[in-house]
Amino acid sequence: KAGVTQTPRYLIKTRGQQVTLSCSPISGHRSVSWYQQTPGQGLQFLFEYFSETQRNKGNFPGRFSGRQFSNSRSEMNVSTLELGDSALYLCASSLQANTEAFFGQGTRLTVV
Amino acid sequence: AQSVTQLDSQVPVFEEAPVELRCNYSSSVSVYLFWYVQYPNQGLQLLLKYLSGSTLVKGINGFEAEFNKSQTSFHLRKPSVHISDTAEYFCAAYPNTGNQFYFGTGTSLTVIP
Numbered sequence: 623k624a625g626v627t628q629t630p631r632y633l634i635k636t637r638g639q640q641v642t643l644s645c646s647p648i649s650g651h652r653s654v655s656w657y658q659q660t661p662g663q664g665l666q667f668l669f670e671y672f673s674e675t676q677r678n679k680g681n682f683p684g685r686f687s688g689r690q691f692s693n694s695r696s697e698m699n700v701s702t703l704e705l706g707d708s709a710l711y712l713c714a715s716s717l718q719a720n721t722e723a724f725f726g727q728g729t730r731l732t733v734v
Numbered sequence: 735a736q737s738v739t740q741l742d743s744q745v746p747v748f749e750e751a752p753v754e755l756r757c758n759y760s761s762s763v764s765v766y767l768f769w770y771v772q773y774p775n776q777g778l779q780l781l782l783k784y785l786s787g788s789t790l791v792k793g794i795n796g797f798e799a800e801f802n803k804s805q806t807s808f809h810l811r812k813p814s815v816h817i818s819d820t821a822e823y824f825c826a827a828y829p830n831t832g833n834q835f836y837f838g839t840g841t842s843l844t845v846i847p
Contacts, residue, residue, distance in 0.1 A: 655833075655835070664837060664839045665824065665835075670833045678834055712778065722768075724780070727775075728777050
């Protein structure tokens with residue numbers, strides 16, 4: 623079966639712009655989580671959605687938001703981009719929240 | 735509070751030699767434990783997981799790990815490494831009452847020919 627698909631793979635944006643990243647989970651998976659990966663901070667949890675409800679949120683400013691649709695696909699939005707938002711954004715899907723998570727290849731966001 | 739500590743940021747090892755990547759965790763509740771591998775410009779791939787049962791778990795590519803509750807450790811081992819094992823390895827804990835992974839900072843494994 624198809625894995626977790628993240629689009630786009632690469633993005634270059636200018637400071638102050640906003641961006642939307644997309645994640646299509648494995649078919650049948652209802653939990654989708656987002657992580658930010660940077661060389662300095664490592665992997666940090668952004669938020670987790672289950673059946674269209676945000677169940678948990680990490681320690682990120684309100685500029686970072688997300689949503690999940692009825693087909694379990696999820697989007698993450700970052701508004702008013704800052705240079706420090708440059709990172710690899712990873713999406714993970716699982717059947718339920720505390721089972722094995724499968725990660726996508728990530729979206730590499732560069733803010734200039 | 736939960737945290738994961740990977741004790742070595744970089745591990746160089748010669749090809750066909752054994753390797754151990756160390757991971758310790760801290761948690762106020764029971765956790766599930768995972769090891770993931772990341773190749774350059776790729777996402778994370780699951781190597782193995784400990785959910786319950788036998789404390790010695792075997793994963794893909796010849797890797798195994800042992801859960802030690804008393805020492806709160808989950809070290810990853812491979813008896814003989816290959817060049818293709820060069821990658822970043824992440825240890826992660828998932829509280830059984832939580833909704834997120836807690837990752838270590840990663841260990842860069844470099845296999846030397």
